[in-house]
Structure formats: structure tokens, C-alpha cells
Amino acid sequence: MCGIAGWIDLSRPTEWKEADLERMTRTLVRRGPDDEGLWADEHVGLGHRRLAVLDVRRGVQPMIAGSAEQPHAVLCYSGEVYNFRELRSELAARGHVFRTHGDTEVVLNAYLEWGESFVERLTGMFAFALWDPRARRLLLVRDRLGIKPLYYARTGDAVLFASEPKAVLAHPEFTARLDHQGLADLLGLVKTPGVTPFRDLYEVPPGHVLTVDGNGSRLTRYWALPTIPHEDDIVDTVAHVRELLFDIVRGQLITDVPLCTLLSGGLDSSALTAIATDVLGKAGEGPVRSFSVDFVGSADHFRASEFRPERDNPYALQVVDHLGTAHRTIELADEALTEDGNRDAVLGAHDLPLTFGDVDTSLYLLFSAIREQSTVALSGESADEVFGGYNWFHDPRVVGTADFPWLST
Template identity: 35%
Template sequence: MSGIAGIHNRTETPVTAAELERLGATIAHRGPDDKGLFTGKQVGLIHYLLRIPSAVSVPQPLTSEDGAVTIVCDGRVFNHAELRAGLESRGHRFSTAGDVEVLVHLYEEQGEKFLDGVNGMYGLALWDDRNRKLILARDRIGVKPLYYADTGDSFIFGSEIKAVLADPSVRRRVNARAMSDFFGLSYVFDGETMFRDVMALPPGCICVVDGSGSPRVSTYWDMYFEPDHAWDEAETAARGLAILKNAVELEFADVDPIGIHLSGGIDSSFITSLAADIDRDRIIALSAGFREKEYDERNFALNAAEKAGVRYEEIEVYPEADTFLKTMLEVIRFVDEPTVSPGIHSFYILNEFTGRKVKVVLGGQGSNELLAGYNRYIMADMGDRFGRAVKRLNPVAAAGVVREMKGFFGPQPLKSLFLEAGKPSARRALRIASTFAPAEKMKLFSPAVVSELGGYSTEQRYIDGFINAPASTTIDRMMYLDMKNMMPNMLRILDRTCAAFGVEARTPFLDHHFVEFAASLSDDAVLKGTESKYILKKMGEGILRHDTIYRDKSGFAAPVTPWLQGHLRREANETLLSERALDRGYFNADNLKAFIERHERTGKGVWQVWMLLIFELWHRDFIDS
């Protein structure tokens, strides 16, 4: 892991070391072991290095032999040995043993297509002095972050938003569109941030900045769903297992010791088992649990660790009322933007614990979004099947779906099932994906926010994305949107809460070869009735415990409901209904009070209350200050 930042001046004004240091000081925690700078006629780059025990860690920036190409990179090139061998055979000479130098030589050969053969996680900036252009690039899935702002005279970028905001020319203003997205869908759409003047470089994209005008952003990789409907279960499971094994081997290879976030579910247990087959003595399995027994899964994590034969350590998470808001402000300061994830507090505590043990940790992120692991995919599939049955006047099939839904979800969703039977699948998917219902959200917003939105509709943007997704089924379209929009937000939490404590996070399920494998699966390979992640479970048979594969799983989900309705209730409500919060003018005060009171009375809407609380805390730290 590293931290990178830089400035490109279109006026050809030299970038000073002091300007770079100002940006870099905000992200120095990402790389506390070394710092390097590069300044040219109109560009400056800065890099902070985290040294990984047992791995080759080379200080940056790195420059080509002729001085024409200079790079700073946060991340890892996992297939660097293979790429280096090919480059050396074609006459390239290397000056370091590190992985990042292959990118310099690939660019010399291939120009802007230099990432086509790279397998890795990276956010990078490359200065091409010969052609006077700056290139930013981000890995295919967005494991590594990269942000930028274009002020006209200057282009500022960094690994974290706070680095971009450190430049005095970048204004701190709330992005009303992102605010609508956040409260509507629980994430901000790909490419935007909660700051009006700061953009996120989307995953799988490259951004070119030269003297010709606005930055040019283009896509070099995307996820295309091309399902194989004639799949063979044994062959498909074997193929998926081979791809996942290779991903774990690449990401595990150069680290000793290495941590694994182990919750005891199939995803993290699978990663633990495959890593243990390589070298179990290097592994420390790390887990977090809760006092609230219905949320605590440490016994399952311990069982998985014992099955894999690896060292196991755990921590208990319980936020005290008098320190909770202080801790959450620390978390938000690292994360940069509001996040709906109730587990962010727990994850922060877990990663503080992780940082005392290891410098690299593997995680199971991505499996749910790639293999229909969430209940919303099951609900969407039931809605599709019910709609088809009604359209074909097949009462037997329709009644079967009703029984199945009632048995799995209870009677609550049946009303929506009946009302939406004739609606387009995009509308049904939107309703399932929404956090605040559209009418409820707009009622909560103040007239000033509604006016600033200027007709922008989060919901229409979701529907347009659903319709235009490179997929043909409802489940695949939903997973595509989740991978493109929700996943980068989740990875931001992973990256920042790990970086806060000098830890690099790696995610084998998000190796782009496994992502492409998942996109080749038909719906019945990932979801059979109510059995989600079907093919992954078949991959795990004979490797994992049966109860690890087939039990219900909540992951590192935090007990936010009992917290907000219990010992954190008073402090949360006082924060949300404080004069300071109400005077901001984002929300209709009467409607906000009514919403909070309804939550108090019924216990419903805990996620929405959490979102409102996180938004307020974020605003206090990033906008007020």
C-alpha cells in the first residue's frame, strides 16, 4: 500500500515541493516508511511507501532510463514476474526488483494500452514528459482509490479525497446529486463523490490530462455478462476453484506474516482454507465479535480457523455511549465520505487490531455481488418468476412463488409482489435496491436541496443504468450495477479503515479473472430457488465444513438496531435534532423530527437513522471545519 498525490499546472507554472507536501501530509498514514517527490516543469508527484515484511518494497517515484516516463503507484502488480520476463526478453532493462517498474516499461511499449495484460490492484499516476501529458489509472474493480479535481488552471489528484481538498483552490461544497444518491440507494454513483468539485476516477478507467482541454476519461475494462446456459456443474465448479486458487496464490505469495479477516462464513473461510494449503504457518486469522449474542459469530470463525489449522485471534466490539461519536468522527475522517455500512465502526476497530498483528490482510469481499449472495437478488428473482406466471396465466406457478416467498421472507413482501406483477423489472429492482423510498426522500429534503437538484433523479439514473447494463437478466443487471457503484463504495471503507493503521487489504474474489468467470455464469449457477452463491458452495464441498457452507450468515454486521435503540439512542437523537444540524437547511425540520419520532415509536427505519447520523457527523468534520 502507498499514498500518492500530485498537481498538473496547465499554465506551466512549476509545482513546488511545499505544494506537494501539503497534499501529501493528509495521506502520510498510507505509507509511513518512505517518501519521494518528483517535480517537473508543470507537474509534481509525491509518493508515500508502506514497507511489507518479506516483500520487495521499492521507493517511488520511478523513472525510465531516458527520463521520459515517471510513475507513482499505490498498489501491487500481482503478475509482475511474468510481465518482467516478457519485457526483458524484448530488451528492456530493469533498475529495481519491484513490481511497479514493469508499468513504466509496458507504457514505453504500449502507450495508453499498457494495462491490458496487468493483473493487480492499483491507483497510479504517470507523467509522459515527451508528450507532456499526465495519465491516471485505476484497477478494474476499484480496489485502490483515486480522486481528482479540475480547477481550470490546475489538475489535482490523490489517493484520498482529503489530499485533493488540501489544495486551497478546491472548494468544499456538498454535491446535491450525490446526497440524493446516498439517501436513495445507500451509495454514490460511480465517478462522483459527496463533494461537488471532487471526482472519483471510476474503476477500469484511465484519465488523460494534457494541454488540449478537459480531462479525457475512457474505459479500458468492463464487466460483460455472457452466461453459459449449458453449464456442467462439476466442470464449472472445478474451473472456478482453479481461478480462485490462483488469485489467492498471487495475493498471498510475497507476505509473511499475513492476516485474513475471518468471519466464519463461506467467503472468508474459503480464502483461509486456500491460503492454508499454501502455507498455514504464515497466517493469522482475525475476527471481531459482539456482546449481543444474536450478532456474534466468533465461534463459527474459530471453527473455520481450526479446520484450516491456522492461528486465530479475536476482539470484541462494543461502543461506549460516551466515546461512540468521537470514534465515529475518527472513522469518517479516514473514510472521507458518508457511508451507510453499519459495520464501519466494527471494521475500524477490527483493523486497528489487525494493524498490531500484520501489514497485509486478505478479505472475502466481492463474492456476494458476483454470485447473488444478497437476499435482494432472491427477491428480484421471485418477482420475475411471479410476473412471468401472471403474464402466462399460470396460477399454479404463481401460487408456488407466493408460497416460496412467504416461507423465506414472511408475509411482509407479498403486497409488493402483487402490486409490481405487471411492472418492468427495472422498477422492481429499483424498489428493492432503494433505502429511502423516492417520495419519502424528497419529503425529507428541504426545498433548497430539491431546487439544487434541478430535476436530477437518482431513481431514473438507476433505471437507465439497469436498462443499459451489458447483461440480459434482472439478477445480472442488478449485480452489474452493484459491482460498478456499490462495490467501489464498499472498497473505500475497506481501503481507508485498513490504511488508517498501516495495513494493505487484498481481495482474491475481486481478481478480474474470477470476476469474468462469475460473469459467465447463468442465473441458475448462482441462485437455485433460495440457495444463493450456489456454485461457490459446490466449489467448497470437500474443502470447508458443511455448516460453514450452508448456514445463514451475517458477516461482520454490527448490531446497530440494539445500539441505536439502546445505550446510543440519546446521543444519536440529540445529534440529529440539534440546532446545529437543523440549521444546515438540507432537510425539512418538521419532517425530519417526525421521521425520528416514528423510529423511536416503532423501531423501524434504523438504517435510515444511521445514514442521517453519519451524514451529520461527516458534515461536521469535512464541511464545517
């Protein structure tokens, strides 16, 4: 998934040491286990931890446009732009020459071609820092829906930034102090956009750019979800949703490393696995590698609850039989879920004391096992929110209130 970290201070040549930048970047090793890169000049430091997905050999970061002696722009990037091939073709037609085959260099050249408006052309999930030494301007950019995290803190005239709070906290100029509003959000299981439990530490809001230059810093919104009447009939609606899902999955299957799907047997993961099977099959690739999770002894000791009324795995195996995926069920033992080292790893990755019983620990163990065979996993995150999968979305007492039922108790 990659991680970024760094700072900017235009008021004076920074006296911060490269060791500080390295310390910040090293906290993100779980996000980027494959490589580390550092770049700095007298006013800016950029650190990167890489999970190599596209152009594994040449896509190292921070990436420079121009020469090392006279850079036009420097990019420290996390995420993936799914329309990078289309943008690359358009930029090549405009005279841009590419040295790599990944999306990072496409983002760099898009900025050089279209300036600050380039972000409106990017489709994907991303968070990045782009330094323009000629304009003496740093852009901190977050994707439209905030899939990729990006935090920042002001310390005097300087701005620190990172993919996770722990990287900002690793810098000696920042002091961790609790914020009352952020703490209330944490305990109430809600989220105020832009706010964190730490005072003076903020998130770049989804669909925004934080610009830092000689005039200070300012947030600019480049995208907002429009609200328009839905006038399509059921047939057109189904066709449109199907087209969108195929387009989304097709874009996320582009990778230079082993890919898989997470298959629980529910509607969302089953649909995505089926679409991936169709797309890869038509391209002469496959079968799709799929993974599900189960627990030792669950068939004998499972107890139904409102949260989990049935076991997942029997449904997942039915989908496997239907689609013919290369499937593996990963069984987790109780002692692994309660082992102190695994719990410590989960809490350390969270930054915050927010976890839901053994759910996060089981995900950690599942992903650790998947990593032995695949680097990229396609899943159905947010499907319940988008398509109304939670039980309370269909509870008349909840639906009839004035509040939107994202979360109900």
C-alpha cells in the same frame, strides 16, 4: 494500501509551492504510514504515501525510469499488479533491466515497452499517475473494477488528483462546494459512477484512463465487463470457479511482509482461508495467520437480527480447528466503540458522513489490532454480491423485479 496526490498544469510553469504538494500528500498518511515521497518539475507534481508490501527497501516512490536528470517516465502508484512476475519475465526477455523486485518498476517498464496500451496487460487492483516528460502526457489509471479510488478536479487549465477527496481539498486552488446529484446519492445510499458529493470533483471511472496532455484531458475506457451466455454444466462451472479462486488467492499471497486472513466463519472467508492454507502448505510455508472479531460479553448478551442471525465466532473457531491456522480472536469492548477519538478517526478516514453504526468503528479497531502482527489481510470483499450471499438475492419479490438486486430495502 498507499496513497497518491498531485497536479499537472501544461499551460504555464506552475507557481504552486512544494508545501501545497506536501500538504496534499500528508492527508493520506493513514493510507501510507511507512514512507513519503515527493517529485516535481515545472509542470507536474507527484506525491506518494507508502504502505510497504513488496521490495520494502527499494520500492520507494515516486519511481523514475531513466535518470533523475533525464527521466523517461515517473510513476506514483497505489495497489498491486498480481501478474507482475510474468510481465517482468516478458520485459526482461525484451531487454529491460530491473533494479527492484516489486511491481512498481514492472508497471513503469511496461509503459515504456507498450505505450498507453500497457494497462490492458495489468491484472490487479491499482490506481496510479504516470508522467511522460518526453510526450508531456500524464495518465491517471484506475483498475478494472475500481477497487482502488482515484479522484480528480479541473481548476482552469490544471488538473488536481488524489486517492481521496481530502487531498484535493487540501490544495488552496480547490474550493469545496456541494453537488446536488452527489448529495442525493449520499443520502440515498446509491452511487452514480464518477460523481462525488463535491462540485467539480470527479472519480476516474473503473476501467478508464484519464489522459492529460497538450490537447486537453479525455477519458478512455480500456475494459468493460462482457455479457455472454453461460452454457457450462454444474460440474464445469464448479471446476472453473474453483480454478479462478485458487488463481486469485495465489496471486494475492505474494508479499514481503506478514500476511493474514480475516476469518468470520462465513462461506467466503472460510473458503479463502482454506485456499490460502492449501497454497502456502504446498509451498512449505504456513500456518496461515487468521483473525476474527468478537465483542466482550457477546456470548451472554447476543440478540439475533435479520442482519446478524447468529454469532460469527463459533463458526470461525470450527474453521480454525479444521484448518489448523494460527488464530487470534480480537475482542472489542463497548467503551472502545463509543470513544470519541475512535469515531473521529473513522469519520476522518471516510471523507464523507457515511457510516453504518458501529460497523466501521469496529473494523477500525480490528485492523488497528491486526496491524501489530500483519500488514496485509486477505478478505472476502464483494463475495456476497458476486455469489448472491445477501438474503434479498433470494427474495422472490426482489428477484422478480426489473432491477438488479444489488441493494434492496
